[in-house]
Amino acid sequence: MLNxxxxxxxxxxxxxxxxxxAAQVKADLSDMKVAFVYSGVQYNQxxxxxxxxxxxxxxxxxxxxSFTGVVTPEGFISGDDGFVGIMSMSDKDLTVGVAGMPKEGTARETGHKLAEKALKAAGKTEAPAYFYxxxxxxxEEYYLKGITEVIGRVPFFGGTAADNTITGEWLLYTDEMVTAEGVSVAFFYTDKPFANKFTGAYNETDKAGVITKICGDRTLAEIDGxxxxDQYREWTGASAEDVAGGNLLSYAICHPLAVKDRLGDLAxxxxxxxxxxxxxxxxxxNLAxxxxxxxxxxxxxxxxxxxxKTLEDLKKKMNGSIAALHLVHCGGRRAGxxxxxNEVYDQVKAHADGIPFIMEFTFGEYGYEDDGNNTCGGLMLSFTAFGK
Incomplete structure (x- = not known):
């Protein structure tokens, strides 16, 4: 039984x-296998x-x-001087291999090394059931590629570290490491059900175009030549000021772009x-x-x-009773x-229906849909359910 x-x-x-x-979660310490921790950048981590x-x-x-706060069953937890939320998982039949490391070489090389460390931490040689x-x-995509080289395509979830001001103060950590540039994973070994719902939950318009030029991985230079x-403004009716510099970040929260997977299951x-x-x-x-x-x-x-709505979709995907919910909510959506x-808290509280949960606010979200590949996105929800 997962507690x-x-x-x-x-x-x-x-x-x-x-x-x-921590004192609020330590009752199940004897069988506790991992604890998720999300905090404010104000703290000495x-x-x-x-x-x-x-x-x-x-x-x-x-x-x-996490960006500005976390959400737990007690509400939206935030403070000018810092905040922290913890979700512990205890189950005598669960094995979790946690590992983290600063970047060494390329991101892909680092992901590869980290996956090997996580296998060792779990005392396993086979791939996990899923991972965080x-x-x-x-x-993010390159760290994922390195991990996949070691364990193959295994369902995953998680998110990108965030700060409160989008100024690069974010950190990721384990109990043994704190870094601004690196990666961490938790490999889960269990026969209990697991489900992830990964969605932007936006409405698709009839406006689309082919990417004809990019610079690097993440600069979109041309659409249809x-x-x-210019193409984005034509589609949205945005003014030049709306999309100038950092103004675009806020404007696009309600008007983002999307790329579809090969079967159209995920935007x-x-x-x-x-x-x-x-x-x-x-x-x-990344773009192509x-x-x-x-x-x-x-x-x-x-x-x-x-x-x-996404929580309801997630519950429908589960084959069995749900013990807990891990909810990754984009920080950009939270800013919008x-x-x-508090209306987000009301939504979670109502639809979780007594199931323990934690929600973090990230600058990137990770998940998958149906038989598609693991995917990194932004302005998305990656909602995960763990079976009892």
């Missing part, structure tokens, strides 16, 4: 916050994690900094993040020439309501929701 507990704190002292949050480890000795920790990943913004910003959102003077657009994930981008749309009301964030 899950959540804890939280907004104590301004990192060590005190860690101790307080090493002090926070040490305090948690002191309360939960021998329990692997994994997580990252945390990484910084920029090379036109400067990308992976590509968040336009900066409008460049040369008419190109910085995008939050010759593929189509589709304009997507949603109102703030729809973005909020999608939380409950702004002061209405």
């Amino acid at each position: 899950v507990k959540t804890g939280k704190s907004i104590n301004p002292n990192a060590a005190a916050a860690g101790k307080e949050a 090493k002090e926070l994690l040490k305090a948690i480890s002191d309360e939960l000795p021998g329990v692997p920790l994994i997580g990252n900094t 990943m945390s990484a910084p913004s920029g090379e 036109k400067p990308a910003l 992976a959102i590509r968040h336009p993040m900066n409008g460049n003077d040369d008419g190109s657009m910085a995008i939050g994930n 020439v010759g593929t189509a981008v589709v304009l997507m749309e949603a109102t703030v009301d729809e973005i909020i309501e999608s939380v409950g 929701i702004d002061s209405r964030i």
